Amino acid sequence: MVFISLPHFVARAMLLVSLCCYVYEGSWERYCCCYCYLLKVILFIIQITMWKPMLMAKLVRQFSHLQPVRAQPVFYIHSQTTVTKTGEDIYLGGPISKRQIGENVSRNEKVNFLVRILNELNDDSKESVYNALDAWVAWEKDFPIGRLRQALVGLEKEQQWHRIIHVIKWMLSKGQGTTIGTYGQLVRALDMDHRVEEAHEVWVKKLAVDLHSVPWQLCHQMISVYYRNNMMERVIKLFKGLEAFDRKPRDKKIVKKVGDAYEILGLVEEKERVLEKYKSLFNETSSSKRPTRTSKKKSKG
Template sequence: MLRFALQKISGHSTQRIFLPATSTLMRGCSFATYEVIPKGQGREAHCDHVVKDQCNNQVANLYPKPNVGGQQKLQIGQNVSRKDKIKFLVTTLLDLKDSKEAVYSALDAWVAWEQNFPIGPLKNVILALEKEHQWHRVVQVVKWMLSKGQGNTMGTYGQLLRALDMDNRADEAHQFWVKKVSADLHSVPWQLCGLMISVYYRNSMLENLVKLFKGLEAFGRKPTDKSIVQRVADAYEMLGLLEEKERVLEKYKDVCTKIEKGHKKSKQTSLKKKKDSG
């Protein structure tokens, strides 16, 4: 398992790699720290990058030159599976104190050895944090990812909005929606619109809910789910706009009817399959 950290020492950029002390070389060290010494420093100036541990033992040349056969040895950490890297990062994030700087530093160190930004593994990390109901951590990871210019998709935005809502930060979710999503109401997936309507509904932000729905209607967009229609109707009722409530229920009654018919049909199909198999 790997841990990475970056330090500045005497004006030089120095990388430290943390590995479990399991080898014979690290005997006597409870947790070995490896320091990468750039070329031209210390006794090992003839190497490009020399890795040394806390016991002052030379471990490996991190970037060895190709041998005669033209083959190059793997860098440290390349033999660690993706699953282990994800598990390690999740454990690290859960153990960290509630500090944005600490979380961002851990994420920076985790991706330092990747040639390409690991968007896929990070998605798995977010899913793992969601399963643990670590909504505050989810927010921090997604915001860090967005700050790197990565993950700018509606799916990522939905994860952030949901996490903000679950972290009791509905106002921040609203601000993010207005800044990043609201300008594209003509194309935003209904799933994401439904999520935001739910956020507004749960947090009694009824004026924002009605405004969002009117914006969608202005583009001629039709709700795809009965729950959306019902929440909008309820919002109008609580705001004292009963005529608007009746208008919405009448205009989109076919949405509720289609869903109910589809549910009955699927239920009948499943019952028929059970009878046939019996």
Template sequence: MVKCSDKLSREQLSLSKNVQNKQIKKVGKREHHLWKKSNSSGSGKKALSLVRIVSDLPNEKEAVYKALDKWVAWETEFPLAATAKALQILRKRSQWLRVIQLAKWMLGKGQGTTMGTYDTLLLAFDVDKRVDEAESLWNMILHTHTRSISKRLFSRMISLYDHHNMPEKMIEVFADMEELGVRPDEDTVRRIASAFKKLRQEEKQKLVLRRYMSKWKFVHFQDERVRMRRYLSEDEDSIN
């Protein structure tokens, strides 16, 4: 009876320790989750504060940069998350001059060198008709990030040149895209085909459409996904 009692006591003690360990792990997970939420909320508040600061400033670059330097002066680390969120808020509000100023300031600090930042800045240059600045940025991106440039960024630059009626430049970007093995989306294919047409290079126009444009599309019909032949334009139909 004594041995049985000792064994039962050891089993109860082991079970009690296991329960305690599980409870400790659950508390740890909960604390980690709360810390993440608090941090995210903090960067969001900082972002809104930054947007208010720059929105109330005059348009002079010096005044904006001075205010941004003051905003970041007491930070132990560069507030990258808050700055990136502020950039997206300004983009949604179509405050393109502020987008350009904030992005340039951030990149000048060596921060935010991502495809997302470059995409936002190229879009702002496009809307603000700063083609020369967009071209300088694009050349830097090509030189620095040759093998990691996203399809979206190539498409952004091609659409920028398209908006400003520069078909030769569009084809230059497309040539880099092909060389790096980045397959264009269908909107970009149409833009490039149109550029070749403007330059009266019909054979290359047909070649681009034949190589990259899908002959099929998928539509939803009676709750099913159905493949059907695409209705082609005259230019697209002429290659078949």
């Protein structure tokens, strides 16, 4: 197709040269100069037209084998960006993928790892504990509420009350663990960390609003907190609130603490009233011991 149209191109080029010579007053020198340039252009076009298919074929053969080589670095870069090192990687001795962390690390190992991290923190601030918890939970698909509760038990054994408070508050900030048991655990940790007013605030805002359903165990715990910190007015107020819902104490220790609170405040009559009202708790305790003694005698006989 190129060689068929080439004569037409040359004829048109010669006509263009003739017109140029006519415009420049038919100078023979100008005619020769234009004709030489025209021949160079024609030869260049012919060379490109003839050699272009051969050059393209040669380039394709040379660079066709580079395609898989180019794809390999791209895949490698992607794999490097999707695998990052976390604290668990260091604990396990090498980088592993996100999927493998959930499969290869046991529940107890994760709990022990978190407890060890929290115990080894040099800074006991809120930010340090929160950052450690965020890094620990980053690989989890679901919020590990069960493992966190196990970690809290481990921290309680080591009496790390300050860090227990941070862990519970971090958990609550994530909208997790908003149960009566969690708030009761927070109250106990605050009390053991000598932050009684904060414990009182948590009790009033989160637990005291449902005195009709709060377990007696937590009520006894809060009465003990008030009693131990010489807050006798609060002991009596809490006990009266429970009586208003017709809730009767199940342990004589509660009655004794309430009676002592009345006595310290100079309300001896109220103390006698409470002891008289719940004297059955003291009688039940003494009567429960008697059958055991008689049973021992019968067994001996």
